[in-house]
Amino acid sequence: MESFSNFNYDDVMKSATVSVIGRPSAGKSTMVNTICEMKVSITSPIPQTTRNKIRGIYTDQRGQLVFIDTPGYHLSEKTINRKMQEVTVSALSESDIILYIIDGKREPKKEEETLSSLIKEAEVPLVCAINKKDIITKEEEENVRFFLKNRFPSAPVLLTSSKDDDGIDELLIELFRLAPEGELMYDESSYTDQNLEFRISEIIREKTINMLSDELPHTIFVEVSDLEYDEEEKKVWVRAFINTERDGQKGIIVGKGGENIKKIRQESFKDIRKIFPGSKLELDLRVKAVAKWRNNQAVLDRIFREINK
Ligand SMILES: Nc1nc2c(ncn2[C@@H]2O[C@H](COP(=O)(O)OP(=O)(O)OP(=O)(O)O)[C@@H](O)[C@H]2O)c(=O)[nH]1
Ligand SMILES: [Mg+2]
Numbered sequence: 001m002e003s004f005s006n007f008n009y010d011d012v013m014k015s016a017t018v019s020v021i022g023r024p025s026a027g028k029s030t031m032v033n034t035i036c037e038m039k040v041s042i043t044s045p046i047p048q049t050t051r052n053k054i055r056g057i058y059t060d061q062r063g064q065l066v067f068i069d070t071p072g073y074h075l076s077e078k079t080i081n082r083k084m085q086e087v088t089v090s091a092l093s094e095s096d097i098i099l100y101i102i103d104g105k106r107e108p109k110k111e112e113e114t115l116s117s118l119i120k121e122a123e124v125p126l127v128c129a130i131n132k133k134d135i136i137t138k139e140e141e142e143n144v145r146f147f148l149k150n151r152f153p154s155a156p157v158l159l160t161s162s163k164d165d166d167g168i169d170e171l172l173i174e175l176f177r178l179a180p181e182g183e184l185m186y187d188e189s190s191y192t193d194q195n196l197e198f199r200i201s202e203i204i205r206e207k208t209i210n211m212l213s214d215e216l217p218h219t220i221f222v223e224v225s226d227l228e229y230d231e232e233e234k235k236v237w238v239r240a241f242i243n244t245e246r247d248g249q250k251g252i253i254v255g256k257g258g259e260n261i262k263k264i265r266q267e268s269f270k271d272i273r274k275i276f277p278g279s280k281l282e283l284d285l286r287v288k289a290v291a292k293w294r295n296n297q298a299v300l301d302r303i304f305r306e307i308n309k
Contacts, residue, residue, distance in 0.1 A: 014063030015182030018175055019091040021119060022101035023111055024048045024072025027131040031101060031162035032056040032069045035172070038191045039271070041069045042206035046217045048072055049209065051084060052198075052307050053091050059188045062176045066185055068095060073115045080218075080294045083304055092122040097178050099171075100128045100152075104136035104159075108147040116151045125178045126155040129171055133161040197224040198307040200238055200272055204285065207267040208242055208253060211260055216252065219245045221293065221303055229276065236276045239284040243293065250287045261287060 020028045024047030032041050033056070040056035042049060054069040070091045071084035092098060100119055102108065108116075119126065130136070130144045141159065148157050156174045160167035186193065194202075201222040209217040226239040242264070244250055254261045265285045273281050293299040 012181050013183060014176050014179035015185060016064075016096040016175070016179035017066045017068060017094070017185075018097045018099050019068045019070060019095035019124075020099045020101060021070055021088060021092065021115070022072060022131075023103065023106075023115065024074050026072065026101045026103040027162045028072065028101050029054075029069050031099075031129070031131065031160070031168075032067045034162050034165050034168055035065075035067065036191045040192045040194075042202045042209075044206060044209045044217065046209055046213075048074060048081075048084065048218065049206075051087070051303060053087055055193050055308065057186050057190050057192060058172070059184065059186075059190075063179060063182070064184045064186065064188070065172070065175055065179065067099070073111065073118075075111050075114060078294070080300065083300055087304065089118060092118060092124065095124060096180060097175060098122060098124045098126045099175065100126060100155075101131050101162075102128065102144050102148070104130045104132050104140050104144050107140075107143055112147070116147075120151065126152055127171065127174045127178065128152065128155050128157045129160045129167070130157065131160050131162055133159045133166055134164050193308045195307060195309050196229070196275065197227055199275060200224050200227070201240060203271045204240055204242060204264065204268045207264045207271075211264055212252070216244075216249060219249055219294075220253070221299070223302070229279075234279040235282075236272075236279050237282045237284075238272065239286070242285065242287045243290045244287070245289060245291060245293060247289050250289050253287050261285065 020032055022028050029041035029043045029050050033039050035058050036056040041054045050069055050071045056067040058065045068091050070088040073088050074081055098119055128148050158167055158171045160171055201224050205222040208220055221243050222240055224240045228237040242253055269283050
């Protein structure tokens with residue numbers, strides 16, 4: 001990220017929570033990762049990847065912004081989708097600023113209208129980002145600008161590419177401009193506050209999702225059943241389950257001769273090791289079927305539980 005050379009420094013420290021809101025696949029999690037310069041929140045080409053409120057922390061001389069990544073807002077009556085809608089709506093009112101991310105490639109329709117109405121009702125200072133600048137045409141950009149001008153005439157609108165880290169410095173300037181004065185909420189070296197089990201399970205979920213296609217990514221959830229971390233001996237032992245809905249789906253995740261699960265394990269291993277630098281990691285990964293878990297209240301309660309430390 002470029003330095004913010006044209007910023008006027010003063011003595012006032014700013015501090016704000018920023019809810020990152022938008023439809024599925026708009027690029028919210030990619031945006032949070034780009035800003036925090038760290039993989040805080042998993043991403044994938046498949047809509048509805050994020051399921052929880054995930055905090056990513058950005059700190060510089062101006063102060064601190066605590067981003068709350070949220071599930072993409074999707075109109076659907078299914079239990080799990082409604083749960084995800086609830087997570088998103090709860091983030092709207094609990095932040096100092098809303099960062100509304102619109103995928104410039106997709107014409108705003110009903111879902112965007114519903115979401116923008118919810119944002120309006122929240123009455124929280126707003127910054128809008130038209131994202132995917134790297135692939136949108138001038139006409140697509142103008143369409144989205146027209147939509148936003150109609151609904152939020154006075155909100156700043158930025159053009160960004162969260163993938164290419166373009167327009168992000170300008171976005172941060174707007175966010176800090178709106179941020180209230182305040183002390184740092186987290187240590188300046190922090191970039192997230194998710195608990196270890198959650199971070200590990202999300203890494204494994206990301207690697208699994210990226211291996212699958214169609215509806216399958218939505219049928220999985222990952223749980224870490226055991227985590228032993230011996231800081232002195234520098235050893236970590238993890239056992240985790242990739243849960244799907246049916247035995248047939250288990251076979252797809254495992255793959256021919258176990259080739260898929262091997263790849264998922266290898267990719268997960270690389271990322272999990274980064275959480276425990278210098279430690280020896282053992283990862284025991286298993287696949288299990290949990291019938292109809294998306295309608296199982298106990299499972300949903302576990303998935304949507306508090307994920308912060
Ligand atoms: N070309 C382009 N692709 C992007 C950009 N930002 C994100 N993407 C891609 O869009 C897809 C979705 O990105 P995510 O960051 O997972 O989107 P999200 O809004 O968090 O999605 P949900 O969690 O499902 O709501 C991924 O394939 C990203 O690589 C961008 O600025 N340009
Ligand atoms: Mg996401």
